[in-house]
Amino acid sequence: MSTVTAPGRDTGAAPSVRDAPPRTRRARGERLRRTAIYAALSLGLGLVVTPFAWTLLSSFKPEHEIRQSPPTFLPAHPTLAGYREMLASLHLGTTFTNSVLVAAAQVSANLLLCSMAGYALAKLPFPGRRAVFGLVMAQMMVPGIVLVIPQFVVVTRLGLTDTLLGVVLPYLVWPLGVFLMRQFIAEIPDELLQAARIDGAGEFRIFFRIVLPLCRPALATLTLLSFLNAWNNFLWPAIVAQTQDRYTLPVALALFSNEETTHYGLLLAGAVVVITPIVVLFLCLQRFFIEGIASTGIK
Amino acid sequence: MRKSTAGLLAVVLALAGCGRGGGGTSGKAEDVSAGRIKGTVTVWAMGDEGQALGAFAKEFERANPGVEIKVTSMGMDVAHDKLVSAIAGNATPDVSMVGTTWMGELGKSGALDVTPNNLFDKSGFFPGAWDSTVYKGASYGVPWYVETRAFYYRSDLGVKPPTTWDETKQWARQVKAKGASMGVYQNYQVGSWQELLPLVWQAGGDITSGGKWTFDSPQVVTALKQWRSFYEDGTAPNKVDTGAFPNIFFKGQAAAYYSGPWMIHLMKKDGGPGFEKKFDLAPYAKGPAGNNTSLMGGGDLAVFKRTKNRDAAWRFVKWLTDPKVQVRWYQTKNDLPSTPAAWQDPAMASDKQVALFGEALKTAKAPPSTPNWEQVARVVEREMGRLALLKETPEQAAQAMQKGADQLGMGD
Numbered sequence: 001m002s003t004v005t006a007p008g009r010d011t012g013a014a015p016s017v018r019d020a021p022p023r024t025r026r027a028r029g030e031r032l033r034r035t036a037i038y039a040a041l042s043l044g045l046g047l048v049v050t051p052f053a054w055t056l057l058s059s060f061k062p063e064h065e066i067r068q069s070p071p072t073f074l075p076a077h078p079t080l081a082g083y084r085e086m087l088a089s090l091h092l093g094t095t096f097t098n099s100v101l102v103a104a105a106q107v108s109a110n111l112l113l114c115s116m117a118g119y120a121l122a123k124l125p126f127p128g129r130r131a132v133f134g135l136v137m138a139q140m141m142v143p144g145i146v147l148v149i150p151q152f153v154v155v156t157r158l159g160l161t162d163t164l165l166g167v168v169l170p171y172l173v174w175p176l177g178v179f180l181m182r183q184f185i186a187e188i189p190d191e192l193l194q195a196a197r198i199d200g201a202g203e204f205r206i207f208f209r210i211v212l213p214l215c216r217p218a219l220a221t222l223t224l225l226s227f228l229n230a231w232n233n234f235l236w237p238a239i240v241a242q243t244q245d246r247y248t249l250p251v252a253l254a255l256f257s258n259e260e261t262t263h264y265g266l267l268l269a270g271a272v273v274v275i276t277p278i279v280v281l282f283l284c285l286q287r288f289f290i291e292g293i294a295s296t297g298i299k
Numbered sequence: 300m301r302k303s304t305a306g307l308l309a310v311v312l313a314l315a316g317c318g319r320g321g322g323g324t325s326g327k328a329e330d331v332s333a334g335r336i337k338g339t340v341t342v343w344a345m346g347d348e349g350q351a352l353g354a355f356a357k358e359f360e361r362a363n364p365g366v367e368i369k370v371t372s373m374g375m376d377v378a379h380d381k382l383v384s385a386i387a388g389n390a391t392p393d394v395s396m397v398g399t400t401w402m403g404e405l406g407k408s409g410a411l412d413v414t415p416n417n418l419f420d421k422s423g424f425f426p427g428a429w430d431s432t433v434y435k436g437a438s439y440g441v442p443w444y445v446e447t448r449a450f451y452y453r454s455d456l457g458v459k460p461p462t463t464w465d466e467t468k469q470w471a472r473q474v475k476a477k478g479a480s481m482g483v484y485q486n487y488q489v490g491s492w493q494e495l496l497p498l499v500w501q502a503g504g505d506i507t508s509g510g511k512w513t514f515d516s517p518q519v520v521t522a523l524k525q526w527r528s529f530y531e532d533g534t535a536p537n538k539v540d541t542g543a544f545p546n547i548f549f550k551g552q553a554a555a556y557y558s559g560p561w562m563i564h565l566m567k568k569d570g571g572p573g574f575e576k577k578f579d580l581a582p583y584a585k586g587p588a589g590n591n592t593s594l595m596g597g598g599d600l601a602v603f604k605r606t607k608n609r610d611a612a613w614r615f616v617k618w619l620t621d622p623k624v625q626v627r628w629y630q631t632k633n634d635l636p637s638t639p640a641a642w643q644d645p646a647m648a649s650d651k652q653v654a655l656f657g658e659a660l661k662t663a664k665a666p667p668s669t670p671n672w673e674q675v676a677r678v679v680e681r682e683m684g685r686l687a688l689l690k691e692t693p694e695q696a697a698q699a700m701q702k703g704a705d706q707l708g709m710g711d
Contacts, residue, residue, distance in 0.1 A: 254374025
């Protein structure tokens with residue numbers, strides 16, 4: 001008995017002799033499988049977490065310790081110099097507010113507009129629907145960098161340079177978001193919508209009352225993705241903002257990366273400040289992701 | 300980033316070509332009035348300079364009541380893209396700091412105002428610095444601060460710094476014997492072109508001549524040979540991670556490198572206690588042509604044609620390049636003055652290490668101000684990377700550079 005049981009586990013009372021061997025074998029296989037899975041997951045987790053952990057720990061190191069090679073993990077002489085310098089030289093309040101405003105505007109516009117467009121493209125028959133969808137897909141293939149100058153020319157003609165509106169304007173509807181929502185909404189059974197129509201609901205009512213609540217997992221994904229987009233966007237806000245009062249966090253952080261010298265302590269402290277809201281947002285939305293995976297599993 | 304810059308550039312050139320009919324590069328300088336100035340001047344400046352300029356400019360505002368200087372400071376990474384899109388969108392500031400290697404490109408765009416003759420005199424600046432502002436015979440800006448390269452070495456090894464190319468080779472062997480396992484660190488990665496140009500000049504050649512690239516000239520081959528010889532001897536490391544420098548110098552693995560004045564401060568700050576006694580600076584060693592010409596870099600100040608306050612903009616530039624103000628700027632930011640007159644000041648002459656750069660600036664040269672220099676520089680870097688790994692001969696590298704540069708042309 002004890003020979004087939006994995007060590008370290010209390011076998012307890014002996015089970016009935018007849019069905020004991022298969023069950024323990026299965027249990028052992030299961031345990032091995034689990035150990036392997038956990039080992040692989042831990043390895044993956046380690047690989048993913050290490051850079052973040054290093055960033056966090058190193059943000060408390062003095063400059064020469066950060067540059068040390070081979071690099072060290074724990075700060076030998078912990079210091080808040082990076083954070084202090086950042087607070088002193090960045091208008092952190094203004095830039096943080098700008099970043100939050102830009103992200104909030106972009107996320108809410110994307111949630112509303114992408115899902116509306118996605119609904120129309122998935123469920124409303126109209127002439128040229130496929131062509132419109134094709135156009136959306138085509139936009140996903142255009143590298144954003146190519147559009148920077150034309151977009152900037154448009155924004156200047158509208159008189160929106162150096163405004164936060166100019167920063168968010170080109171990103172209010174995101175082709176990938178439209179695609180994501182369209183694919184998700186297409187999975188909603190038509191019968192559900194027909195039933196609502198028979199009950200006399202208009203398209204807006206159907207959209208807000210039936211489609212949107214069913215889309216929660218997709219909306220959670222879109223929230224996170226568009227937030228990341230807005231939060232990390234660097235080139236465009238840097239070009240549109242003409243005074244430092246309009247800088248977002250990444251743009252302000254770039255001030256510390258010089259041609260010849262880089263203030264690593266400060267950059268790392270900044271990186272921690274930039275990453276934290278993303279982690280918090282992800283933790284808040286995590287529930288919906290798991291829900292999303294569960295519901296796709298049932299289908 | 301590099302790719303994006305090239306893409307942006309292409310679009311801008313296309314836009315500049317069709318959109319701005321009347322603009323172009325006329326190259327005519329207009330005078331600036333000496334009368335009272337007022338109004339706002341917007342200034343773009345990058346990196347550390349941008350951070351410090353706002354407070355520094357207060358003095359100019361006090362001297363000129365009614366003038367407001369609004370400084371926007373920006374990261375170096377984005378500055379080029381920002382300038383290029385601002386030109387395309389006609390949303391340029393009044394004044395901007397411009398990296399010396401971008402002058403050709405921006406001069407060609409037709410967005411920059413020609414330097415007014417009645418305010419600036421070429422002879423007041425280091426010739427190499429002034430040359431960086433010139434595109435097709437006209438100057439489109441004024442040198443603000445300059446930098447040049449010198450030989451940083453570990454003085455605690457007790458080997459006298461070399462004064463000729465051959466001595467440098469021996470020096471590297473000697474320090475290696477004394478425990479500096481890597482010898483002399485030569486940059487063979489991004490920015491390696493900055494190592495090559497001085498050597499070419501010291502060999503008596505140049506990389507352009509009569510409006511053509513001359514990478515296949517014998518002098519360039521001589522320069523590449525000298526540079527490669529350290530890798531052949533095993534007295535220059537070619538397997539260093541990016542970012543390992545300057546630690547390899549602090550640790551004494553590499554006993555020397557070539558860099559600019561900003562490293563003095565960094566060495567003292569990050570080298571650890573007492574490190575300032577362990578290193579020193581020497582001028583470049585003399586090449587076969589008998590000179591030790593170094594590389595001139597730095598920042599220029601340019602005024603945009605669309606400025607609404609031209610007189611005040613140029614007068615602010617004039618103030619920043621006044622020798623007395625430049626000495627104060629040096630004391631604020633450690634940026635080296637672009638005017639030889641400023642170097643007469645005791646504050647400049649008292650620091651021996653800094654004075655050494657002042658001497659080198661007299662003969663230092665700027666890289667070619669062709670609009671596509673940054674692209675050609677990438678070709679040079681690619682070949683130097685291969686050369687450092689001993690994957691090709693100096694002759695092959697020179698040919699490959701010539702071929703790549705010819706394909707890109709002079710960018711006009």
